[in-house]
């Protein structure tokens with residue numbers, strides 16, 4: 001349903017694309033966006049979580065200037081651009097192995113992950129290469145009361161292993177609260193989240209496996225078919241996304257990433273980080289990364305001096 005929307009002099013059309021998130025917006029020229037347009041976009045983003053603006057065809061500098069109006073930009077901490085070297089642009093080309101075909105929110109392995117991402121579709125295949133987004137707040141809301149209660153007391157370790165940097169880690173609450181809406185959202189994803197901090201690795205694998213599958217349930221998602229020139233804007237604090245690897249032609253995107261938000265827990269942590277109760281053994285390797293992040297290397301090394309299993 002198309003809903004004409006007016007704010008001061010601004011007139012634009014908003015078409016909702018799915019029940020939980022996603023809307024297409026026409027009638028706003030992003031390269032000319034000023035304070036009124038930015039305020040309207042911020043408000044629409046809080047309501048719909050991911051927005052699509054077809055037929056914008058922004059030049060690189062226009063894309064960057066538009067992004068700067070939302071906050072400080074960062075390119076990518078670990079990956080290099082295949083074509084351009086602009087310090088605030090992150091570029092992905094399918095021909096260069098750039099395809100995010102696992103559910104994630106952008107750079108969640110950082111202590112202050114991305115607030116929002118603004119993607120410019122430069123070149124896309126005639127069919128295939130759609131992107132899906134899921135509402136992590138709708139996914140939290142639909143959990144049972146006991147599962148919500150458990151998740152509210154937990155935190156999780158994220159790492160940059162997909163970029164060969166499993167040493168880059170951060171711990172975030174499993175349920176974060178959105179600073180503007182106050183809405184709670186699951187904040188674990190299959191791409192970057194490695195471990196529930198308060199649980200054994202076996203328990204963690206079970207719970208993370210469940211939660212990450214749950215978030216990707218079709219009922220919480222929207223799927224978007226791209227055309228070159230479209231700009232997409234999404235809120236990484238309450239959504240995750242996934243690119244379908246079902247095409248063979250070139251697909252090139254450029255993204256700016258707005259930084260500056262530290263996830264806030266919906267509730268205070270309820271338990272201490274997991275501590276092994278068994279002796280050191282082969283399964284201890286599953287705790288190494290968590291030990292390192294927590295500065296527990298010394299304990300582990302002392303323990304290893306007792307000898308290694310044969």
Ligand SMILES: [Fe+2]
Nearest residue numbers: 100105106241
């Ligand atoms: Fe992404």
